[in-house]
Structures are given as C-alpha cells and as structure tokens.
Amino acid sequence: MAATVPRHAAPSARDGDGILRAALRHSAGRTLALAAVTTASTGAALLLPAVLGHTLDLLLARRGDTGRWLLLSCALICVPAVLDALDELLTATTTARTTAWLRHRALGDILAAGPRATARIRAGDLVTRLVGNTAHAATAPATLAGTAAAVAGPLGGIVALGVIDPWLAAAFLAGAPLLALLLRAFARASTDALTAYQRLQGDIAGRLLEALRGARTIAAAGTAGRERERILRPLPDLSRHGHRVWHVQGRSTAQAATLVPLLQITVLAVAGLQLSRGRLSVGDLLAASRYAALATGVGMLVGHLNALVHSRTAARRLAEVRALPPVRHGTRRLPADGFGTLRLRGVRAERGGRAVLRGVDLDLPGGTTLAVVGRSGSGKSVLAELAGRLADPDDGEITLDGVPLRDLTREQLRRAVGYAFARPAPLGGTVGGTIAFGSFTPSPAAVRAAARAACADDFLRKLPAGYATACADAPLSGGESQRLGLARAFAHAGRLLILDDATSSLDSVTERRVAEALLADVAAPTRLIVAHRPATAARADRVAWLEEGRVRAVGPHAALWRERAYREVFGE
Numbered sequence: 171m172a173a174t175v176p177r178h179a180a181p182s183a184r185d186g187d188g189i190l191r192a193a194l195r196h197s198a199g200r201t202l203a204l205a206a207v208t209t210a211s212t213g214a215a216l217l218l219p220a221v222l223g224h225t226l227d228l229l230l231a232r233r234g235d236t237g238r239w240l241l242l243s244c245a246l247i248c249v250p251a252v253l254d255a256l257d258e259l260l261t262a263t264t265t266a267r268t269t270a271w272l273r274h275r276a277l278g279d280i281l282a283a284g285p286r287a288t289a290r291i292r293a294g295d296l297v298t299r300l301v302g303n304t305a306h307a308a309t310a311p312a313t314l315a316g317t318a319a320a321v322a323g324p325l326g327g328i329v330a331l332g333v334i335d336p337w338l339a340a341a342f343l344a345g346a347p348l349l350a351l352l353l354r355a356f357a358r359a360s361t362d363a364l365t366a367y368q369r370l371q372g373d374i375a376g377r378l379l380e381a382l383r384g385a386r387t388i389a390a391a392g393t394a395g396r397e398r399e400r401i402l403r404p405l406p407d408l409s410r411h412g413h414r415v416w417h418v419q420g421r422s423t424a425q426a427a428t429l430v431p432l433l434q435i436t437v438l439a440v441a442g443l444q445l446s447r448g449r450l451s452v453g454d455l456l457a458a459s460r461y462a463a464l465a466t467g468v469g470m471l472v473g474h475l476n477a478l479v480h481s482r483t484a485a486r487r488l489a490e491v492r493a494l495p496p497v498r499h500g501t502r503r504l505p506a507d508g509f510g511t512l513r514l515r516g517v518r519a520e521r522g523g524r525a526v527l528r529g530v531d532l533d534l535p536g537g538t539t540l541a542v543v544g545r546s547g548s549g550k551s552v553l554a555e556l557a558g559r560l561a562d563p564d565d566g567e568i569t570l571d572g573v574p575l576r577d578l579t580r581e582q583l584r585r586a587v588g589y590a591f592a593r594p595a596p597l598g599g600t601v602g603g604t605i606a607f608g609s610f611t612p613s614p615a616a617v618r619a620a621a622r623a624a625c626a627d628d629f630l631r632k633l634p635a636g637y638a639t640a641c642a643d644a645p646l647s648g649g650e651s652q653r654l655g656l657a658r659a660f661a662h663a664g665r666l667l668i669l670d671d672a673t674s675s676l677d678s679v680t681e682r683r684v685a686e687a688l689l690a691d692v693a694a695p696t697r698l699i700v701a702h703r704p705a706t707a708a709r710a711d712r713v714a715w716l717e718e719g720r721v722r723a724v725g726p727h728a729a730l731w732r733e734r735a736y737r738e739v740f741g742e
C-alpha cells in the first residue's frame with residue numbers, strides 16, 4: 171500500500187501568536203504576579219498626584235490634619251520603589267524561565283523531526299532560532315504584563331484629568347488620535363523590517379556554519395577570502411533592514427517626543443485658565459500637571475510595542491520550527507520469530523525537489539547480506555536512510571519482518587536496526603560511551619567485544635584513560651573514527667545492520683578483518699551494506715546495483731561482474 175508524506179503549509183503570523191499564547195500559559199503564575207506588581211505600582215502613581223494636590227491645598231489653608239496626608243504622600247512615593255525592584259526581579263526570572271522552556275520545546279521539535287530537519291531549515295539558521303529567537307519571544311509575557319500597566323497609567327491619567335475638570339481631559343483627547351496613528355504606523359513598519367532582519371541573520375548563520383564545517387577544505391583551497399565574502403554577502407541587506415528598524419524606531423520616538431510635551435502644555439494651559447477663573451485650586455493644578463504627565467505616558471507605549479513586535483516576529487520563526495513534521499511512530503511490535511526480512515515496494519524519495527529514488531522494489535531475506543552499489547549520487551545513502559527509517563519514503567512502503575517501519579514503536583525500531591555511517595559523531599562523552607550510545611546501554615564486556623570486532627580495541631586501549639578517555643581528548647583519524655562508529659553499530663546490532671559507507675576510510679587489510687568479524691562475531695542476521703569496493707560487494711550474498719535512483723539489477727557480484735557497466739561502477 172502506498173503511503174504519501176503529508177505536506178506542511180508555511181506557518182502564518184497566527185501560528186507565531188500561538189507560540190506566544192503557549193509561552194503565556196506556561197508562565198501564567200509569574201506573569202499574573204508581575205501584572206499585579208506593575209498595576210499596584212501604577213495605582214500608587216495614579217493616587218500620588220491627587221494626594222499631593224490635596225496635601226498642598228491643606229498646607230496652603232494651614233489646616234491641622236496635614237500630618238496624615240504628608241505620611242500618605244511619603245508612602246506613595248516609597249512603595250513604587252519597592253514594587254519596581256520586585257518588577258525587575260520578576261521580569262528577569264519570568265523571561266529566563268520562558269526562554270528555557272521555549273528552547274527546550276524547539277530543541278524537542280528539531281530532534282523529533284529527525285535528520286531531515288536541516289533539509290528544510292539550514293543548521294546555522296536553526297541555531298539562531300534556538301538561541302536568539304527564543305530569547306526574543308520569551309520577553310512577551312513580561313512585556314504583556316507591563317503593557318497592561320503601561321496602558322492603565324495613561325488611561326487613569328486621562329480619567330483623573332476628567333474628574334478634576336472635564337475640559338482638561340478634552341484638551342488631552344484632542345491630540346490623542348495623532349498618537350494612536352503614530353503607534354499603528356510604527357507597529358506595521360517595524361514588523362516588516364524586523365522580519366526581514368531576522369531572516370537575514372539566520373541566513374548568515376547558516377552560511378557561517380557551512381564554512382566552519384568545511385574549514386579544512388576552505389584552507390586547502392586557499393579560498394578564505396572568497397568564503398568570507400560568501401558568508402557576508404547578505405550583510406548589506408541586513409544593514410539596510412537594521413537601519414530601517416532604527417529609522418522607524420527613531421522617527422516614532424521623535425514624533426512621540428514632540429507630540430507628548432505639546433499635549434502636556436495644552437493641558438497645563440487649560441488648567442491655568444480654569445485656576446484663574448477660580449474653578450481649580452492650586453493643589454488641583456499640581457495634580458493636573460502630574461496627571462497630564464501620566465496620560466502622555468501613552469508615548470512610552472512605543473517601547474512596549476517595539477518589544478512586542480520583536481517577540482512576535484521571533485515567535486513566527488519559532489512556529490516554522492514547530493511546523494517541522496515530526497517522525498511519528500506506531501504501536502506495533504515485531505514478530506518474535508522474525509529474522510530481519512526487509513522488503514521495499516514502490517519506494518520513491520525526493521530530495522531538493524526532485525526524485526532521487528524511483529520505483530524501488532527490493533527483497534532482503536532474513537539472515538542475508540545485501541551490498542548496495544552504484545555510481546556517486548545514484549541514491550545509495552538515501553536508500554540506506556529509508557531502510558533504517560531515518561527518513562520516510564515520499565511514496566511506497568518498507569517492511570521489516572512483515573511490519574511497516576512506520577507502524578513500529580520507536581523502541582522496537584531502534585532496537586531492531588543498527589547503523590554505522592561514514593562520519594560517525596562522537597556523542598557519548600567518552601570513547602567507550604560513544605560505543606555504548608544508543609537506545610539501550612550494552613554491558614562493558616559487550617562494548618569491548620564490539621570494539622574488537624571493529625578492530626578498534628587496540629587503539630582505544632592505548633588512549634590515556636583507555637575506554638574512559640573523553641572524546642575531546644581523543645583526536646581520531648578518519649579510519650579510527652569509523653571503527654568507533656562500527657563498534658557502536660555492532661554493540662547495538664538488532665535484526666538489521668546498515669553500514670552506509672562505514673568502512674571507506676579503512677585500509678584494505680582492516681576492512682577485510684572487519685568484514686570477517688562482521689560475519690562471524692556480530693549477531694545481526696540481516697545486513698545492508700553501501701559498498702564502494704568490489705571486495706565488499708563480493709563478500710555479500712547479493713548486490714543491488716542502483717543507477718540514477720532505480721534498481722538496475724540484483725544478483726551475486728560474480729554474475730554482475732560480467733557486465734562492463736557494472737565493472738565501471740568500481741572504476742575498473
């Protein structure tokens with residue numbers, strides 16, 4: 171039965187908002203506490219002008235009960251200072267925890283997507299999203315908690331102006347639409363510029379990581395200058411968008427800075443007029459001047475809005491990570507009496523938008539060894555990737571002992587399939603740990619036996635701390651590193667062992683010894699070996715010969731060797 175991989179639509183701004191909502195839910199307790207603190211601080215700030223004004227009026231009238239009001243004024247000045255300290259603490263801890271949570275989740279998404287994650291988003295770009303974009307998105311809860319107070323302050327100021335004298339509120343509100351327009355234009359322009367800026371940052375990071383991976387090639391080719399140019403090619407665009415962000419921010423801040431004092435002066439002028447008419451007291455004038463300052467705090471919203479725009483654009487980039495299709499596992503188990511029979515039917519795989527495997531049918535009976543050969547780029551590694559379910563075919567089906575690979579539980583799949591690659595990654599902390607690294611931890615004796623089979627035991631024992639030597643202290647040659655990878659695969663051999671070009675750096679003698687040990691000592695009944703050497707193909711029971719993504723022939727090496735085109739695959 172053919173199975174087609176579902177396509178995923180590009181995430182929208184709403185998906186980014188979904189990330190922010192999830193972050194808010196995650197930090198709900200702290201965000202609410204922060205909102206309470208900032209609101210209390212704003213409440214104190216709103217009370218202070220009224221209390222100060224009343225106290226001034228009492229002092230001017232030389233009334234006896236001023237002491238209580240003076241004390242209240244002092245308290246209203248001191249309490250916000252304490253609340254501000256609490257605000258700083260809560261803001262920092264909320265943001266740090268949310269960052270950690272977002273990073274954890276994004277890392278989970280990347281790992282769940284498997285090796286094909288980097289086929290959709292470049293590795294460097296993923297790092298930028300994991301490090302930078304998570305930190306920006308994580309500021310949203312604290313910013314939102316602060317924004318509520320930032321809105322409450324100016325609103326309360328306007329209401330208080332209206333309570334003192336409706337003309338004062340009217341004078342302020344006359345200029346408010348201009349401020350609203352300013353904020354809207356800012357949010358739009360800033361979002362566009364920031365989206366482009368963050369995309370280009372990811373692009374540069376992707377190029378940088380590629381260059382770091384290929385540092386030796388670049389040094390050998392003497393192309394460091396050209397490479398620097400390639401990495402920095404998006405820099406002028408980055409700079410242009412960065413300047414655009416500054417320009418938008420600067421312009422909006424300048425406009426707010428002009429508008430805000432004008433509004434304050436207008437309110438004060440009206441208050442002065444009302445004082446001269448005897449409709450306001452001196453205390454009212456003092457209160458009105460402070461409320462006008464609070465009301466114009468609406469200009470501060472530019473800063474909050476800026477932070478929110480940053481968070482939203484960053485969250486949108488995290489939504490793209492979240493949308494990476496995860497590798498899903500089924501619930502089925504392998505039959506206990508299975509012997510590792512692998513079957514591929516109508517398998518098709520696409521890479522970079524083109525089919526690199528087409529109509530592949532292959533049978534690998536349990537207990538046999540199949541060598542996969544073909545010219546470079548014929549699809550051998552992609553086939554090996556699919557056979558061990560490091561990726562799913564875009565069409566067709568692959569079964570192990572009659573069970574489709576996608577239906578197997580993760581645990582069953584990873585226990586059943588062992589893997590070795592051309593460039594294994596030392597992920598176990600120590601060299602011994604690297605061999606033990608896998609879905610289960612083999613015993614030290616099994617680790618040593620696997621190392622012996624992979625001809626790695628000798629050089630591992632000579633390391634400063636033997637098998638306990640840290641990987642960082644054990645610089646390995648290409649061949650030694652491959653032998654470590656082979657040992658890891660041997661120690662985890664299940665029903666099916668896949669070696670993808672895993673012996674290419676071994677000398678012929680070591681390769682022969684490893685091949686003999688593989689047949690004699692490694693308890694994996696079925697083996698799929700991507701081979702470049704005729705000797706490796708000759709040792710297999712059968713050979714699958716790939717040509718441009720199709721199976722050209724399957725048969726014993728000796729029979730295929732009669733064909734000139736087959737011999738040419740090996741450069742004969």
Ligand SMILES: Nc1ncnc2c1ncn2[C@@H]1O[C@H](COP(=O)(O)OP(=O)(O)OP(=O)(O)O)[C@@H](O)[C@H]1O
Pocket residue numbers: 289521522523526544545546547548549550551552553671
């Ligand atoms: N992630 C990818 N994006 C785009 N194209 C890819 C990707 N992975 C593989 N390909 C292409 O798929 C084709 C088959 O690649 P594959 O690695 O399977 O070849 P191969 O037969 O193993 O070659 P070699 O012997 O050189 O290792 C190649 O043309 C390769 O360029």
